[in-house]
Structures are given as structure tokens and as C-alpha cells.
Amino acid sequence: MYGNRKALCDELTRMFTPDEPLSLLVWTEEGIHTACRELHPTDEEISALLEIIGSNTMNVYRRKGVTDASVCDLLTRHREAVTRQVMVPAQVLSRLVRNAECELNRQEGLAWETGRPTPARVCQGMADLEMLKALLAA
Known part of the structure; x- marks a missing residue:
């Protein structure tokens, strides 16, 4: 436990x-x-x-x-x-990034609707996605 x-x-x-x-x-x-x-x-x-x-x-x-x-x-x-690092086709990663971004935005919206701040895990997830987007754009 x-x-x-x-x-x-x-x-x-x-x-x-x-x-x-x-x-x-x-x-x-x-x-x-x-x-x-x-x-x-x-x-x-x-x-x-x-x-x-x-x-x-x-x-x-x-x-x-x-x-x-x-x-x-x-x-x-x-x-x-x-x-650990793995290789992923850029197209697949781009789709996953878009889907994850939509879900994180939804979670942030739910928090705002209830008057709560954006959860730390959502902020971290968004920061991770920004890093992935930058890597994909390079």
C-alpha cells in the first residue's frame, strides 16, 4: 500500500x-x-x-x-x-499532441468553471506539449 x-x-x-x-x-x-x-x-x-x-x-x-x-x-x-527514448513517426506524434492538448484544455476549462485554478498536472502537461511542438517544428 x-x-x-x-x-x-x-x-x-x-x-x-x-x-x-x-x-x-x-x-x-x-x-x-x-x-x-x-x-x-x-x-x-x-x-x-x-x-x-x-x-x-x-x-x-x-x-x-x-x-x-x-x-x-x-x-x-x-x-x-x-x-528512455523511443522513435515515433512525426505524424503520429502530431495527432497525439493535438488530442492531448484538447483534453488538457477541457480539464482546464472544467477547473475554471468550478472556480478552481488550473491543476498543476494540467500546467505540466501543457508545458510538455509545448516542448513536443517545438521539437516537431524543428
């Missing part, structure tokens, strides 16, 4: 009876930092690793566990995934 303490406690309450014996192992930002100290993880990487660890199924967790070595391996794989 992944989340803040309150959300995790609520989930544990839903999953188990109050008198059911449990063993609870917890990974924190500090624990991830300590496990990967030689790789110098960033705060963003630490957050990503906590989420990755928390999304493991119990079956995977029981078979493989979560050790310092496996957390370092997760960090290495995460870094590779983040920097």
Missing part, C-alpha cells in the same frame, strides 16, 4: 479486524534515502520509489520482499525508464 498515514490506517481498518494479529513493515523517505545513499536519490525519485514499493501486490511482496538491494535496483530501473 502507498499513501499517507491516515489513508493507510483507514485501508488497514477496512481490510483487517481490530483484534487480527499483523506484522507491519514500513518504508519511509528516510529509509529509501538510507538504502540508496550511494546512488544519491533525489526527493522526486524517493517519492516515486515509495509509490512503486506501495503498488506491489502482496504476492510479489511475499515472493521477493523489499530489501535495500531491491530498492537500489528499483531506483536504477526507475532512472532508466525516465531517460
Whole structure:
């Protein structure tokens, strides 16, 4: 499981009876930092690793566990995934950019209609699209 303490406690309450014996192992930002100290993880990487660890199924967790070595391996794989590059035909990418831009504009409009500011993920998505448009125009 992944989340803040309150959300995790609520989930544990839903999953188990109050008198059911449990063993609870917890990974924190500090624990991830300590496990990967030689790789110098960033705060963003630490957050990503906590989420990755928390999304493991119990079956995977029981078979493989979560050790310092496996957390370092997760960090290495995460870094590779983040920097991975692929080739895409420009025409296909242009269509996807247009579709994504329409959806982000729709989401921004929904936020404005309810009096909320543009969500940060929408702003980031728009910035990403501008970068892609510039690359396509080059």
C-alpha cells in the first residue's frame, strides 16, 4: 500500500479486524534515502520509489520482499525508464499532441468553471506539449 498515514490506517481498518494479529513493515523517505545513499536519490525519485514499493501486490511482496538491494535496483530501473527514448513517426506524434492538448484544455476549462485554478498536472502537461511542438517544428 502507498499513501499517507491516515489513508493507510483507514485501508488497514477496512481490510483487517481490530483484534487480527499483523506484522507491519514500513518504508519511509528516510529509509529509501538510507538504502540508496550511494546512488544519491533525489526527493522526486524517493517519492516515486515509495509509490512503486506501495503498488506491489502482496504476492510479489511475499515472493521477493523489499530489501535495500531491491530498492537500489528499483531506483536504477526507475532512472532508466525516465531517460528512455523511443522513435515515433512525426505524424503520429502530431495527432497525439493535438488530442492531448484538447483534453488538457477541457480539464482546464472544467477547473475554471468550478472556480478552481488550473491543476498543476494540467500546467505540466501543457508545458510538455509545448516542448513536443517545438521539437516537431524543428
